[in-house]
Amino acid sequence: MSKRIDVNDLNVYYGDFLAVEGVNMVIEARSVTALIGPSGCGKSTFLRTLNRMHEVIPKAYVTGKAVMDGQDLYGPGVDPVEVRRQVGMVFQRPNPFPTMSIADNVLAGVRLNNRRISRSDATDLVERSLTGANLWNEVKDRLDRPGSSLSGGQQQRLCIARAIAVEPQVLLMDEPCSALDPISTLAIEDLIAELKNNYTIVIVTHNMQQAARVSDRTGFFNIAGTGKPGHLIEMDDTTTMFSTPSVKATEDYISGRFG
Amino acid sequence: MSVTTPPVPVRTTRRLPRWAPIPVLVASLLLAAGIQFLGDGPTIAGVFFIGAILFGIIMTVTSRVVEGERYAKDRLATTLVTFAFLLALIPLVSLLWIVIRDGVKRFSWEFLTTDMTGIYGQMVEGGAFHAIIGTVYVTGIASIIAIPLGIFTAIYLVEYGRGPLSRGITVLVDVMTGIPSIVAGLFAFTLFLVIVGPAYKSALIGGIALAVLMTPVVVRSVEEMLRLVPNELREASYALGVPKWLTIVKVVLRTAIAGITTGVMIAIARVIGETAPLLLTVGIATAVNWDAFDGRIATLPVFVYRQYAQGGASADRAWAAALTLIIIVMLLNLVARLVSRYFSPKGAR
Ligand SMILES: Nc1ncnc2c1ncn2[C@@H]1O[C@H](COP(=O)(O)OP(=O)(O)OP(=O)(O)O)[C@@H](O)[C@H]1O
Numbered sequence: 001m002s003k004r005i006d007v008n009d010l011n012v013y014y015g016d017f018l019a020v021e022g023v024n025m026v027i028e029a030r031s032v033t034a035l036i037g038p039s040g041c042g043k044s045t046f047l048r049t050l051n052r053m054h055e056v057i058p059k060a061y062v063t064g065k066a067v068m069d070g071q072d073l074y075g076p077g078v079d080p081v082e083v084r085r086q087v088g089m090v091f092q093r094p095n096p097f098p099t100m101s102i103a104d105n106v107l108a109g110v111r112l113n114n115r116r117i118s119r120s121d122a123t124d125l126v127e128r129s130l131t132g133a134n135l136w137n138e139v140k141d142r143l144d145r146p147g148s149s150l151s152g153g154q155q156q157r158l159c160i161a162r163a164i165a166v167e168p169q170v171l172l173m174d175e176p177c178s179a180l181d182p183i184s185t186l187a188i189e190d191l192i193a194e195l196k197n198n199y200t201i202v203i204v205t206h207n208m209q210q211a212a213r214v215s216d217r218t219g220f221f222n223i224a225g226t227g228k229p230g231h232l233i234e235m236d237d238t239t240t241m242f243s244t245p246s247v248k249a250t251e252d253y254i255s256g257r258f259g
Numbered sequence: 260m261s262v263t264t265p266p267v268p269v270r271t272t273r274r275l276p277r278w279a280p281i282p283v284l285v286a287s288l289l290l291a292a293g294i295q296f297l298g299d300g301p302t303i304a305g306v307f308f309i310g311a312i313l314f315g316i317i318m319t320v321t322s323r324v325v326e327g328e329r330y331a332k333d334r335l336a337t338t339l340v341t342f343a344f345l346l347a348l349i350p351l352v353s354l355l356w357i358v359i360r361d362g363v364k365r366f367s368w369e370f371l372t373t374d375m376t377g378i379y380g381q382m383v384e385g386g387a388f389h390a391i392i393g394t395v396y397v398t399g400i401a402s403i404i405a406i407p408l409g410i411f412t413a414i415y416l417v418e419y420g421r422g423p424l425s426r427g428i429t430v431l432v433d434v435m436t437g438i439p440s441i442v443a444g445l446f447a448f449t450l451f452l453v454i455v456g457p458a459y460k461s462a463l464i465g466g467i468a469l470a471v472l473m474t475p476v477v478v479r480s481v482e483e484m485l486r487l488v489p490n491e492l493r494e495a496s497y498a499l500g501v502p503k504w505l506t507i508v509k510v511v512l513r514t515a516i517a518g519i520t521t522g523v524m525i526a527i528a529r530v531i532g533e534t535a536p537l538l539l540t541v542g543i544a545t546a547v548n549w550d551a552f553d554g555r556i557a558t559l560p561v562f563v564y565r566q567y568a569q570g571g572a573s574a575d576r577a578w579a580a581a582l583t584l585i586i587i588v589m590l591l592n593l594v595a596r597l598v599s600r601y602f603s604p605k606g607a608r
Pocket residue numbers: 014017019038039040041042043044045046057227
C-alpha cells in the first residue's frame with residue numbers, strides 16, 4: 001500500500017526567490033530515498049513540496065508536477081489536506097503538542113481530525129506506534145504526562161510515533177536523527193528499515209554513513225552560490241552513488257572534499 | 260596554535276554578609292529622620308524618599324569599596340528596581356486600603372440584596388442590588404458582543420489576514436483603542452436615537468457602548484496570544500492531515516487559551532468600571548430592572564457617582580458600592596487564574 005512519486009521539472013519559490021530549480025526525480029515505492037547536500041541547498045524545501053507543506057508559508061508556491069499513483073499532487077482540485085493524510089512528515093526539530101499528554105500526542109492525527117476511536121483501539125494504537133518508534137519502554141509508565149516533559153531525543157521519537165500512527169503511504173523525514181544519540185539513531189534506522197516494507201520513505205540527512213546504511217537510492221542536491229537556486233545534481237542507487245558517482249561534485253561532497 | 264596568555268585562576272571576591280542591607284536600611288531611615296528634624300520635623304513620605312536615596316548611596320559606595328565595581332552596580336540596580344516597585348505599590352495599596360476602610364461601614368448582605376426604592380434624605384438603609392444586576396446585564400451584553408467579535412477578528416488577523424485588508428483592520432483597531440469612553444457612549448446613544456427613537460433607554464444601549472470600548476482590547480490581547488503560538492505546532496498539525504480550521508480550533512486556540520482568558524478578563528475589567536458612557540445611555544434608576552431591553556437601569560459605577568455626589572449617608576453607600584465593584588473584578592480575576600492554571604501547557608519547566 002505504499003506509493004511511488006514521479007517528480008517532474010519542479011521549481012520551488014519563496015515569493016520571488018527561486019529556492020530549488022528543475023527537479024526531476026523518481027521516488028520508488030517501498031524503498032528509502034535519501035537526500036543529501038550542503039546546508040541551504042534546498043533539501044528541506046524540496047521535501048516539504050512532496051506533501052504540500054511548502055505552500056503554508058505566505059507567498060510560497062511551486063510549479064511543475066509531482067505525480068503520486070497517477071495523480072498530480074499539484075493538479076487542479078487536489079486537496080492539500082488529502083495529500084497530507086497520505087504523505088506524513090517528521091520535522092527537523094521535534095514539535096510535540098505542549099497541551100497534550102504523551103498518549104494524546106500519538107493519537108493527535110485521530111483526535112484532531114475528530115475521528116472516533118474506541119478506548120481499546122486507542123490503547124493498541126498508542127502502544128503499537130510508540131513501540132514502532134522505539135519509545136514504548138521509556139514512557140509506558142507515564143503516558144499521561146505532558147509530551148514536552150520528555151528529552152529532546154524522546155520528543156523526536158514521539159513525533160515519529162505520531163506520524164506513523166496515522167499510517168501514511170509515504171513518510172518524509174527531515175533530519176530525524178540530528179537530535180538523537182547513537183542508540184536512538186540506530187533504533188530509528190532499524191525502524192526505517194522495517195517501515196520500508198510498508199511505506200515509501202524519503203529522508204534528508206547530513207550523515208553520509210546514515211544515508212549509506214539506510215537508503216536504497218540517494219539524491220545529491222547542490223547550490224552554485226548564495227542566492228542561487230538549488231539543483232538536484234545526481235540521483236542513483238546508493239551503492240553506485242557512494243562508490244562510483246558520475247559527477248565530480250558528488251564525489252567531492254561524499255568524500256568530504258567539499259568547498 | 261600556542262596559548263599566549265597565561266591561565267588566570269578563577270578569582271574569589273570578598274562579599275558583604277547577606278544581612279548587610281538591613282542595618283544599612285535602618286541607619287538610612289534614621290539618618291533621614293534626623294536630617295528632617297533639622298527642618299520642619301519628619302514626615303513619612305520624607306523619611307521614605309530621603310532614606311531610599313541615602314540607602315542607595317551608602318549601599319553602593321560600601322559595596323564598591325568592599326566587593327568591587329560589578330557588585331556595586333548590581334546593588335545599585337537592585338535598589339532602584341526595588342524602590343520603583345515599592346513606589347508603584349503605594350497607590351495600589353492605599354487605594355485598596357481606603358476603599359476597604361470606608362466600604363465596610365455599609366457593606367453587608369443587606370446592602371447586596373436591597374435596592375434604593377423608597378430611600379431618601381439621610382436614611383441609612385438601601386443597597387446596591389439593582390446596580391449589581393445592572394452592571395451584570397450591561398457588562399454581560401458587552402461581553403457577549405465583544406468577546407466573540409474580538410476573538411474572531413484576532414483569528415482573522417493572525418491566521419488568514421494578508422495584505423491591505425488586514426493592515427486596515429489593524430489600524431482601525433488601534434484607533435478604536437484610543438476612543439474616549441464618552442464618545443463610545445455618544446455613538447451608542449445616537450445609534451439608538453436614529454433606529455428606535457429618542458425615548459428608548461435600556462441596558463442594551465449601555466452594553467453596546469461598552470462593547471465598542473471592549474472589542475479593540477480583546478482583539479489586541481488575543482492577537483498577541485495567537486502570535487505567540489509557535490508555527491511549528493501549526494505545521495505539525497497540518498502534516499497530520501488536519502484541516503486549517505480544526506488546526507486553529509484544536510491546536511492554536513487550545514494552546515493559547517490561558518492567555519486568551521487573561522486577556523478577556525482584562526478587557527472586562529477595563530469596561531466594568533466605565534461611568535461616563537453609562538450615565539449617558541442607561542441613566543439612573545432606584546429599583547431593580549429585570550428587563551435588559553427596556554427601561555433605565557442602575558449600574559455600580561453610576562450608583563457610586565450619584566451617591567457620592569449626594570454626600571452624607573449616601574457617601575457611605577458609594578464606598579460600599581465601590582468595594583462591591585472591586586470584589587467583582589477580583590472574583591473575575593480569580594476565575595481567570597484558575598482557568599489559565601487548568602489549561603496552560605504543561606511541561607518539564
Ligand atoms: N521560509 C522561508 N522563506 C524564504 N526563504 C527560505 C525559507 N526557508 C528557507 N528559505 C531559503 O531556501 C533555501 C533552502 O533552504 P532549506 O531550508 O531548504 O535548506 P536545507 O537544504 O534544508 O538546509 P539544512 O541542511 O541546513 O537544513 C535557503 O537559501 C533558505 O534561505
